[in-house]
Amino acid sequence: MAIKEIEQDFIRPPQPPGPMRWIKENLFSGFINSILTVLLFPAIIYLLYQISKWVLFGANWQAVSQFPMLFAVGQYPRDQIWRVGFIFSGLMFMLGISWGRWGGLLKSIALAAGSLLLLIAVLPVQHPQLDMTMRIYLGSTILLILVGYLIGNKTRLKNATIIAGWFVIPTIGIVLLAGFEASERIPPVQTTLWGGLLVTFLLAAGGIILSFPLGVALAFGRRSDLPVVSGFSTVFIEVIRGVPLVTILFMFSIILALFLPVESRIDRLVRALMAVTVFSAAYSAENVRGGLQSVPLGQIEAAKALGMGKLHTTVFIVLPQALRAVLPAIVGQFISLFKDTTLVVIIGINDFLGIGRSIINSDPEFVQMRTEVYIFMAVVYWIFSYLMSLASRRIESAMGIESNL
Amino acid sequence: MSDKPIIHCTGVHKWFGDFHALRGIDLDVYEGEVIVIFGPSGSGKSTFIRTINRLEEHQQGEIIVDGIELSHDVRNIELIRMETGMVFQQFNLFPHLSVMQNVTLAPIWVRNLPKEEAEEKAIELLELVGIPEQAHKFPGNLSGGQQQRVAIARALAMEPKIMLFDEPTSALDPEMIKEVLDAMIDLAKSGMTMIVVTHEMGFAREVADRMYFFDEGVIVETGTPDEIYKNPQEDRTKLFLSQILQH
Numbered sequence: 001m002a003i004k005e006i007e008q009d010f011i012r013p014p015q016p017p018g019p020m021r022w023i024k025e026n027l028f029s030g031f032i033n034s035i036l037t038v039l040l041f042p043a044i045i046y047l048l049y050q051i052s053k054w055v056l057f058g059a060n061w062q063a064v065s066q067f068p069m070l071f072a073v074g075q076y077p078r079d080q081i082w083r084v085g086f087i088f089s090g091l092m093f094m095l096g097i098s099w100g101r102w103g104g105l106l107k108s109i110a111l112a113a114g115s116l117l118l119l120i121a122v123l124p125v126q127h128p129q130l131d132m133t134m135r136i137y138l139g140s141t142i143l144l145i146l147v148g149y150l151i152g153n154k155t156r157l158k159n160a161t162i163i164a165g166w167f168v169i170p171t172i173g174i175v176l177l178a179g180f181e182a183s184e185r186i187p188p189v190q191t192t193l194w195g196g197l198l199v200t201f202l203l204a205a206g207g208i209i210l211s212f213p214l215g216v217a218l219a220f221g222r223r224s225d226l227p228v229v230s231g232f233s234t235v236f237i238e239v240i241r242g243v244p245l246v247t248i249l250f251m252f253s254i255i256l257a258l259f260l261p262v263e264s265r266i267d268r269l270v271r272a273l274m275a276v277t278v279f280s281a282a283y284s285a286e287n288v289r290g291g292l293q294s295v296p297l298g299q300i301e302a303a304k305a306l307g308m309g310k311l312h313t314t315v316f317i318v319l320p321q322a323l324r325a326v327l328p329a330i331v332g333q334f335i336s337l338f339k340d341t342t343l344v345v346i347i348g349i350n351d352f353l354g355i356g357r358s359i360i361n362s363d364p365e366f367v368q369m370r371t372e373v374y375i376f377m378a379v380v381y382w383i384f385s386y387l388m389s390l391a392s393r394r395i396e397s398a399m400g401i402e403s404n405l
Numbered sequence: 406m407s408d409k410p411i412i413h414c415t416g417v418h419k420w421f422g423d424f425h426a427l428r429g430i431d432l433d434v435y436e437g438e439v440i441v442i443f444g445p446s447g448s449g450k451s452t453f454i455r456t457i458n459r460l461e462e463h464q465q466g467e468i469i470v471d472g473i474e475l476s477h478d479v480r481n482i483e484l485i486r487m488e489t490g491m492v493f494q495q496f497n498l499f500p501h502l503s504v505m506q507n508v509t510l511a512p513i514w515v516r517n518l519p520k521e522e523a524e525e526k527a528i529e530l531l532e533l534v535g536i537p538e539q540a541h542k543f544p545g546n547l548s549g550g551q552q553q554r555v556a557i558a559r560a561l562a563m564e565p566k567i568m569l570f571d572e573p574t575s576a577l578d579p580e581m582i583k584e585v586l587d588a589m590i591d592l593a594k595s596g597m598t599m600i601v602v603t604h605e606m607g608f609a610r611e612v613a614d615r616m617y618f619f620d621e622g623v624i625v626e627t628g629t630p631d632e633i634y635k636n637p638q639e640d641r642t643k644l645f646l647s648q649i650l651q652h
Contacts, residue, residue, distance in 0.1 A: 306560070307486040308514065
């Protein structure tokens with residue numbers, strides 16, 4: 001009988017605490033905690049009140065709200081702006097397809113982006129840059145997201161096709177942005193005119209996509225048995241990691257131009273991209289190398305024992321496990337890369353931050369509003385950095401469930 | 406039993422730095438034989454079995470597997486590895502791949518088998534080791550015994566002529582040892598040539614053709630299970646057997 005009763009006790013699962021219990025356990029669990037709660041609660045309320053008062057009534061957002069296009073694309077010719085629109089809609093379309101196929105975080109992002117666009121499209125304000133054409137464009141982009149969702153959800157499009165789309169559409173877009181020498185309808189647009197978020201995203205996305213394979217290659221290079229390869233990789237990694245990004249940007253933008261003949265001069269933006277890529281690759285390489293070292297020897301022996309050669313062992317066994325192990329570090333590296341792109345200002349590229357600074361400096365009146373401008377820019381950087389961080393965590397937990405590593 | 410050994414080792418020496426791990430091993434295995442190697446830890450038994458598929462390199466002597474001599478020739482090494490399957494003490498399943506992918510990876514990429522064919526075969530092998538229902542799980546979700554049986558299926562998927570087992574039950578909880586041994590006994594009875602490093606004396610008694618007692622890098626004694634158990638000749642063998650058979 002006694003044993004039966006004990007079993008009964010064990011069968012009942014622990015009850016989730018009610019709201020009163022939660023407050024008692026978390027806010028008033030002891031004398032000191034109670035005092036802290038009593039003191040901090042009004043302080044927090046007061047702080048929030050002051051912040052919202054300033055944001056809504058005290059601050060003057062004119063320097064931000066007057067130039068949405070400038071923040072978005074810089075000096076890109078306004079009569080050619082449809083090219084940027086093409087990239088943006090294309091990416092939103094891909095986002096819609098990916099939402100339809102994979103859901104999860106992509107769904108949240110697609111819904112957030114769609115709602116934001118809808119909000120802007122129906123904003124009841126008079127703004128010279130928010131004319132009827134713009135509102136119709138925003139509306140049709142929302143439609144594109146929804147069409148994409150249906151395509152992703154209802155058709156049997158291959159996953160690989162969707163991923164390829166993420167690369168093909170921006171590539172076409174960038175070619176379009178640059179324009180064609182001989183064309184009259186799509187004339188070339190010098191990269192000196194590109195700017196704003198457009199350039200920030202180009203540098204960050206380009207840097208991430210290019211630096212990752214380079215970093216993996218350098219990581220393997222450093223472990224190579226060939227002294228030339230490992231020596232080169234080691235020197236490359238250590239030199240790049242040993243100097244500030246500013247130096248590398250200067251090197252690529254000025255010194256590289258001095259060495260190369262004038263006619264073969266590489267575009268300024270491309271040079272900046274090269275600098276960012278090289279910098280990020282050196283750091284990624286060390287992250288990946290850490291991952292490679294974490295793969296147990298037994299894994300490689302098992303692959304060998306099955307008759308698998310070096311290439312197959314690397315591609316199927318070592319690399320997937322190494323990258324899983326260091327995914328958080330690599331995403332962290334990408335987030336810093338995204339923020340580091342702000343340094344291109346010093347070589348005269350007007351990225352998002354650069355546009356903000358030039359707006360502030362363009363008018364004494366705007367100098368007064370620099371706090372507002374910087375806060376706005378900080379929020380934008382934070383949103384995208386946080387999205388990357390969220391994506392990383394989702395990927396990690398998805399992998400965790402799959403493999404129980 | 407054919408007249409030519411499928412594995413032929415003469416005078417195999419191996420040093421780890423200054424440590425002389427194998428001191429002249431002579432051992433022949435004929436097709437269809439089941440060989441059990443036992444001995445105290447550090448006796449070189451694992452090292453020896455690992456030289457057969459070149460996970461360890463021997464520095465002196467001759468190892469010929471299925472007519473192919475083990476040398477520095479990488480192609481020879483890969484050929485021999487395709488002929489020999491290996492099962493490890495720590496299973497060494499690929500944790501990022503499903504059971505099915507673990508079993509089909511090498512057949513698809515090394516033997517160039519079409520995916521469907523490899524998967525059909527994998528199902529057969531998983532049935533053989535008694536876990537067809539686990540095919541789409543990941544190794545981390547299986548018990549140790551199940552993992553080791555997947556490892557056996559993975560090795561068999563390459564259709565090896567020889568199976569090497571390096572202490573396959575040493576890392577298992579007691580209640581899981583039997584399921585792995587049963588799979589190995591089935592395999593032995595199907596005529597597979599096997600070299601097994603193990604202290605599972607019941608297994609040895611049931612299927613071993615010959616047993617080798619290793620100590621300090623040499624073969625101290627060899628014989629049939631009956632000879633070894635009932636009438637060991639060497640003192641070291643007697644001492645060791647008394648230690649492991651005590652309980």
